[in-house]
Amino acid sequence: MVDITIKDVAALAGVSAATASRVLSGNPATSPQARDKVAAAAIELDYRPNAQARALRSTRSDSIGLLVPDVRNPFFADLAHTVEQAALSEGYVTLLGNANEQKEQQDRYLETLISRRVDGIIVAPLGDGGGSIRSLIEREVPTVFVDRTVDGIDVPTVTTDSAVGIRQTVEHLASLGHTRIGYISGPQATSTGRDRYAAFAAAVTDAGLSQDLDLVYFGDFQAASGSAGVHVLLELNDPPTALLAADSLMAVGAIAILHKLGLRIGTDIALVAFDDIEWFALLDPALSVISHSVEDMGRIAFDLLLEVIAGQTPQSVVLPSELVIRASSSVPILPASSRRKN
Amino acid sequence: MVDITIKDVAALAGVSAATASRVLSGNPATSPQARDKVAAAAIELDYRPNAQARALRSTRSDSIGLLVPDVRNPFFADLAHTVEQAALSEGYVTLLGNANEQKEQQDRYLETLISRRVDGIIVAPLGDGGGSIRSLIEREVPTVFVDRTVDGIDVPTVTTDSAVGIRQTVEHLASLGHTRIGYISGPQATSTGRDRYAAFAAAVTDAGLSQDLDLVYFGDFQAASGSAGVHVLLELNDPPTALLAADSLMAVGAIAILHKLGLRIGTDIALVAFDDIEWFALLDPALSVISHSVEDMGRIAFDLLLEVIAGQTPQSVVLPSELVIRASSSVPILPASSRRKN
């Protein structure tokens, strides 16, 4: 690697390194001549400042960290995209990390981000408030949580009020005649897993539907557990006639297994998924979803982070969710006798 | 931000910064007593080395850059995931950037990665060899291209031999009776766009099918252009009876518009997509695809990068592709007279 330093630029321009630095960082205390010479020299040499050295001295790195639980989850891919675009427009680079829904990898990435002295971190956290999450707070690294929260850790967050969408969904399914709704839950180690489960339980109770605990399967937000959940729920003596999956990947797993079992979604069994993904509208039948805005979530998270970096303590934001009804949950339930058996 | 430096650790341990540094970086020239005291002090203070300062002095940053054209494209999300896992297992952190299929943003990210002095860069490049791509080479930054190449830039690459899968697809469609295959191409500014188009043209010629130029639509690898392509191709006086989309996002766009037009995929029109995405198997009918291994591509790209960083010049690798036949292209073509009109 051929490295060109500010001294090379200064030498070619015939000024000192100090002056070169001033010109290159837009310090007004420079003469037009110096400005021209340094600018020309920098272009001539194709000079790129060493971000390491700059950050070392000025204690800012113009970079933020974004830690998501799974890049392959379209929701988080979209989130990464919007955060990155928002950050870029403010001159920040986003270092994206992937925790793979594993606390261990999350900790490893947080360590790295801390030691790289990023200016701030946006994280969709998992696990409890232990490990590196705690370090983050103790070291006063500007931090914002997205999508999920952590008990006992008080940082600004951007979350979705899942309860509204889930209540709408349960009421919608109840109005179609469903009395037994199967719920494929997220892990209780995540706040979204817990919140959505609580919202589901409350909505089911209020709607006067079956509160049979067997109707809940606890997955891990990954596709395979969606398949497993469907398997378990359909094995019940009195299986559900409708399913609600707590995230898109588990919904994908559920769809795959329902296809394999020969069950027609929307006719034999209703299905609704949390998270609105472009692909869901393309399925046949199109999937009903509980929708919330990733764009808003990403942009607001970054805005909050900027405020935290500036030393303020902004209020947390809760975004709405709402049911979008499509073909996968629009047909009234058939009498049990006329339903196909698998 | 509360920062604890190596001096704090050294002071608490009662040794000099030099000794503390030696202990912490595993230098053998240290006494057991010093080792114990420094280790205890580091834990006591929850010390994290400043990666900036370390990288500044030692000229390695233990990080690599990965630049993809679009994180929201499942193929690249998967690629990011595999590269990241491979890198992590070797102690490297991956800084992921998103070019958004725009040369300008690609250049901006490359600038940033260069100035952060990453140890190496894996990039799925776009555009010609100008701009920052050229700087990369001139500065001898260890670089590996994945998925795509750039004319005139000679760095190790990992690509897919699209020709085999495309030839299989054309032959397969021909055997079902299709004579007019519509092709939704990627942009000719990318090597994959050009290669796949050339492969398609050659295969069509060899199979003795229509070489009508109107049957080719040039898209941009994004969903909207898939929809536009279908629109244009179906407007032809003699429209195609089968479609091949050059990537998954354009296939998604194509599927969306075909649904809207009321055309049944697999029956009214055959459809095959390049890139095997989990979701494609879930569609009804399941989508035939040209499959190639992202896992191999990501892992090999990282292996090559390690070799380049070590000063070697490894051979480029070309991975195979193959047709996977599913329901979207398995029914022989119906006589034109019996087909539905849109």
Add this chain to the structure above:
DNA sequence: CGTGGTCGTGGAATCGATTCCATGGAATCG
């Protein structure tokens, strides 16, 4: 008992950029 060698250690230089401080020349004012 003196010399040579090993070994752990601390001081100081270093990486590249930024920034404080002092300097000298030009400009402005009384």
Add this chain to the structure above:
DNA sequence: CGATTCCATGGAATCGATTCCACGACCACG
């Protein structure tokens, strides 16, 4: 015209960690 302010500039300190170099302590050998 002398005194004061202003401003561009270069020298030097600085950020935090690594590493070269030299020093002193200790052991061993002749």
